[in-house]
Amino acid sequence: MKILVTGAAGFLGANVVRHMLDDGFDVTTFDKAEHAIDGAETTIGDLLDANAVKSAAEGKEAIVHIGAIGDVYLAGENPALASSVNVVGSANVAAAARETGAKVVYASTWEVYGKPLADVITEEHPCEPDHPYNITKLAGERILLAADHLNDVPTIALRLGTAYGPGLRPNSVFRIFIDRARRNEAITIQGDGSQFRQFTHADDIARAFVLACRSDLRAEIFNIVAPEPVSIKQLAEVVVARHPTDIVYTEARPGDVEPAVVSSEKAASSLGWEPKVGFEDGMGRLMDVTPA
Amino acid sequence: MKILVTGAAGFLGANVVRHMLDDGFDVTTFDKAEHAIDGAETTIGDLLDANAVKSAAEGKEAIVHIGAIGDVYLAGENPALASSVNVVGSANVAAAARETGAKVVYASTWEVYGKPLADVITEEHPCEPDHPYNITKLAGERILLAADHLNDVPTIALRLGTAYGPGLRPNSVFRIFIDRARRNEAITIQGDGSQFRQFTHADDIARAFVLACRSDLRAEIFNIVAPEPVSIKQLAEVVVARHPTDIVYTEARPGDVEPAVVSSEKAASSLGWEPKVGFEDGMGRLMDVTPA
Numbered sequence: 001m002k003i004l005v006t007g008a009a010g011f012l013g014a015n016v017v018r019h020m021l022d023d024g025f026d027v028t029t030f031d032k033a034e035h036a037i038d039g040a041e042t043t044i045g046d047l048l049d050a051n052a053v054k055s056a057a058e059g060k061e062a063i064v065h066i067g068a069i070g071d072v073y074l075a076g077e078n079p080a081l082a083s084s085v086n087v088v089g090s091a092n093v094a095a096a097a098r099e100t101g102a103k104v105v106y107a108s109t110w111e112v113y114g115k116p117l118a119d120v121i122t123e124e125h126p127c128e129p130d131h132p133y134n135i136t137k138l139a140g141e142r143i144l145l146a147a148d149h150l151n152d153v154p155t156i157a158l159r160l161g162t163a164y165g166p167g168l169r170p171n172s173v174f175r176i177f178i179d180r181a182r183r184n185e186a187i188t189i190q191g192d193g194s195q196f197r198q199f200t201h202a203d204d205i206a207r208a209f210v211l212a213c214r215s216d217l218r219a220e221i222f223n224i225v226a227p228e229p230v231s232i233k234q235l236a237e238v239v240v241a242r243h244p245t246d247i248v249y250t251e252a253r254p255g256d257v258e259p260a261v262v263s264s265e266k267a268a269s270s271l272g273w274e275p276k277v278g279f280e281d282g283m284g285r286l287m288d289v290t291p292a
Numbered sequence: 293m294k295i296l297v298t299g300a301a302g303f304l305g306a307n308v309v310r311h312m313l314d315d316g317f318d319v320t321t322f323d324k325a326e327h328a329i330d331g332a333e334t335t336i337g338d339l340l341d342a343n344a345v346k347s348a349a350e351g352k353e354a355i356v357h358i359g360a361i362g363d364v365y366l367a368g369e370n371p372a373l374a375s376s377v378n379v380v381g382s383a384n385v386a387a388a389a390r391e392t393g394a395k396v397v398y399a400s401t402w403e404v405y406g407k408p409l410a411d412v413i414t415e416e417h418p419c420e421p422d423h424p425y426n427i428t429k430l431a432g433e434r435i436l437l438a439a440d441h442l443n444d445v446p447t448i449a450l451r452l453g454t455a456y457g458p459g460l461r462p463n464s465v466f467r468i469f470i471d472r473a474r475r476n477e478a479i480t481i482q483g484d485g486s487q488f489r490q491f492t493h494a495d496d497i498a499r500a501f502v503l504a505c506r507s508d509l510r511a512e513i514f515n516i517v518a519p520e521p522v523s524i525k526q527l528a529e530v531v532v533a534r535h536p537t538d539i540v541y542t543e544a545r546p547g548d549v550e551p552a553v554v555s556s557e558k559a560a561s562s563l564g565w566e567p568k569v570g571f572e573d574g575m576g577r578l579m580d581v582t583p584a
Contacts, residue, residue, distance in 0.1 A: 050372060076442060079435050080342060080383035087379045087431060091372035091424070126418035130438055132383070139379060139431035143371050146422055150368060 002026045003213060004060045004102070006047060006093065007067030009035035011167045012107065012160075012202060016066060019206035025213070030056045031067060047089030050096070057096040062213045065093045066107040068140070071169065072133040079132035083139075090140030094147035103154035104144055105212040110159050110198070110225050112138040116260030123159070123221045123266055145219060154218035158208050161225035161262065164282065165202030166289045177236055178290050181243035191252035193233030198262055200226040201277035211271045222267040226275040229261060238283045294318045295505060296352045296394070298339060298385065299359030301327035303459045304399065304452075304494060308358060311498035317505070322348045323359060339381030342388070349388040354505045357385045358399040360432070363461065364425040371424035375431075382432030386439035395446035396436055397504040402451050402490070402517050404430040408552030415451070415513045415558055437511060446510035450500055453517030453554065456574065457494030458581045469528055470582050473535035483544035485525030490554055492518040493569035503563045514559040518567040521553060530575045 003020065007013035008029030017037050020027050027040040030053070036042055045052035047067050057063055068086045069075050075082035090106070097104050113121050114128035129135045147153040168175050177187050208224040236247050267273040277285075295312065299305035300321030309329050312319050319332040322345070328334055337344035339359050349355055360378045361367050367374035382398070389396050405413050406420035421427045439445040460467050469479050500516040528539050559565040569577075 079386060079438070080380050083379040083383045083431070083435060084376070087375040087428070088372050091375045094371060126420075128418075129434060130441070132435060132438055135431055135434040135438060136379070139375070139427055142421060142427040143375060143424060146371070146424055146427060149422070150424075 001062065001213060002028070002060045003062045003064055004028050004030055004057050005064045005066060006030045007107070008037065008040070009033040010066065010070060011165070011169055012070070012163050012205065013066040014167055015165060015202040016064060016206045016209050019203065020064070020210060020213075023210050028056065028060065047085055047092055050092040053092045054096040054099055057100045057102055060100065060102045062103045062105060063093055063097055064105045064209050064213065065090065065144070068107070068137065069133070071171065072131070073171070075133035075136065076131060082132045082136045086136035087139045087143060090143045094144050094151070094153060097153045098147060098151045103218070104156070105209055106141055106144050106155065106157045108141040108157045108159045108221070109134065109137050110161055110223060110262045112141065112159060113260065113262075119261060121223070121260045121262045123223055145221075148219045156212045156215065156217060157221045158212060158224045159221060160205055161200030162197045163202050163205055164199050165286060173232070173235070174286060175290065177239045178243070178287060181239045181245045182292065184245050186246040186248045187236045187239065188248050188250055189232050189236060190250055191232070192249060193236065193247075194231055196229040196231045198225045198228065199230055199235070199279055199282070200224065200275060201282040204275040204277055208267065208271065208273045211273050215271055217270060220270070222271060222273070223262050223264045224267055224273060225262040225264050226279070227264070228279055230279050238280065239287070242287055293354065293505060294320070294352045295354045295356055296320050296322055296349050297356045297358060298322045299357075299399070300329065300332070301325040302358065302362065303457070303461055304362070304455050304497065305358040306459055307457060307494040308356060308498045308501050311495065312356070312502060312505075315502050320348060320352065339377055339384055342384040345384045346388040346391055349392045349394055352392065352394045354395045354397060355385055355389055356397045356501055356505065357382065357436070360399070360429065361425070363463065364423065365463065367425035367428065368423060374424045374428045378428035379431045379435060382435045386436050386443070386445055389445045390439060390443045395510065396448070397501055398433055398436050398447065398449045400433045400449045400451045400513070401426065401429050402453055402515060402554045404433065404451060405552065405554075411553060413515070413552045413554045415515055437513075440511045448504045448507065448509060449513045450504060450516045451513060452497055453490045453492030455494050455497055456491050457578060465524070465527070466578060467582065469531045470535070470579060473531045473537045474584065476537050478538040478540045479528050479531065480540050480542055481524050481528060482542055483524070484541060485528065485539075486523055488521040488523040490517045490520065491522055491527070491571055491574070492516065492567060493574040496567040496569055500559065500563065500565045503565050507563055509562060512562070514563060514565070515554050515556045516559055516565060517554040517556050518571070519556070520571055522571050530572065531579070534579055
């Protein structure tokens with residue numbers, strides 16, 4: 001199956017590309033940043049260049065659309081940039097898919113739900129995003145799902161848990177904690193550290209993209225989130241257990257989405273997706289390979 | 293009070309500018325299209341040009357942000373354009389307001405709610421837009437409301453009813469019906485004509501912008517929708533009563549938002565807004581002045 005993967009130079013995109021190659025997909029990458037992944041054909045292009053997206057999509061059966069401003073802090077600093085890349089970029093992907101006949105699998109996020117209104121968040125939970133990151137990620141998702149019913153572009157949106165794994169950005173909480181602890185500097189936690197996340201390993205997320213590309217389902221949204229809630233404090237403690245250092249608590253930051261237990265039951269029953277990497281195991285592997 | 297009104301060359305924008313001038317506001321306009329409104333200072337500029345927006349906003353106490361791809365058909369044909377103007381453009385307005393200290397009053401739409409889940413739609417109703425028009429209008433609203441809590445930009449969003457009044461676009465349903473009936477051509481209704489809208493007169497909408505600019509409220513959303521539901525069939529009958537012609541029914545179009553009764557109780561109690569122009573009266577005045 002010939003596919004195009006946008007955002008392939010990023011942490012999650014590169015992981016997905018490698019898994020899809022291993023799984024026998026014929027992968028072409030697309031990213032504005034220089035990159036090269038063994039076994040994939042490389043395209044350097046901007047999601048804001050509709051023609052570049054269209055020409056990269058020619059002859060592909062699916063577009064895995066991961067390219068985005070995925071850095072929450074950058075989106076908060078520059079909402080216009082997040083709006084361009086995450087919304088206009090997704091509209092350009094929809095247009096390319098409409099023209100070339102490709103299906104689309106979109107990397108959405110659990111953060112689109114915003115403030116939780118229920119103990120368990122399924123795909124039916126209302127979405128009330130309140131930060132330029134999750135606002136624009138949701139708008140991109142909806143633009144693509146609208147192309148499914150208006151323009152016959154088969155679309156699946158995967159609302160991903162907070163991803164971790166090898167190749168994380170240096171400004172991710174994982175890298176910051178690991179890097180500081182290794183230098184024996186204190187780890188800083190915003191808030192009391194009780195806020196939890198369902199950290200989901202990049203390998204598990206990559207398998208969800210494989211399953212979605214192979215599925216005949218369309219106009220569907222799936223939560224792809226590991227079930228285990230892990231507090232930021234627990235995360236810090238796992239790091240400190242290997243690289244002993246202090247943990248310091250500071251004020252909570254504004255715009256942080258409140259935690260909620262997100263259910264991936266639908267992905268289990270419809271796509272056959274189940275996470276395989278437990279948190280302690282995944283963290284151990286991450287600390288093994290994180291560059292000093 | 294010095295204000296900037298974006299989208300001032302459009303139907304709604306021009307109406308709002310005229311009312312705000314009558315009400316004593318010191319108005320500067322902003323629009324990409326050539327325009328001139330007696331008594332207002334004119335700026336020709338593109339919402340996608342962040343610097344142009346910022347420089348137009350300098351010294352203003354409020355930005356009334358109406359500029360948008362407001363044509364649902366155009367947004368459906370070109371989702372990337374709607375995403376740019378409606379989302380990135382709103383982010384540029386938020387950035388300009390952040391820098392200049394202006395408050396923002398945003399022209400949102402009742403269509404952001406999507407499929408109704410209740411008989412009466414208040415501002416608390418979930419938003420599930422499914423068309424590039426309402427998806428991007430909601431994202432623009434949320435980007436601005438996020439700037440209220442993240443960047444201290446006082447923001448009010450007005451979710452407007454379907455507006456009508458003098459100066460409507462030639463491709464609006466009102467103009468199409470009136471123009472065809474005058475030429476004695478049949479009026480075409482998509483669906484059975486039972487779908488209703490709470491048509492809201494531009495004069496009433498303009499008063500809501502006046503009230504919102506004068507209000508000290510912020511981080512608030514108000515429905516600004518006339519209470520009277522009018523079916524498309526009734527609209528056609530009002531036109532045909534003055535200009536007799538046939539009414540023909542065709543298939544419903546995809547992406548049309550289902551009707552719902554939207555309540556403006558909150559605007560009445562918090563802003564003191566109440567619509568004054570009844571539908572028959574408003575239609576009579578519209579037919580009096582619509583150019584042949």
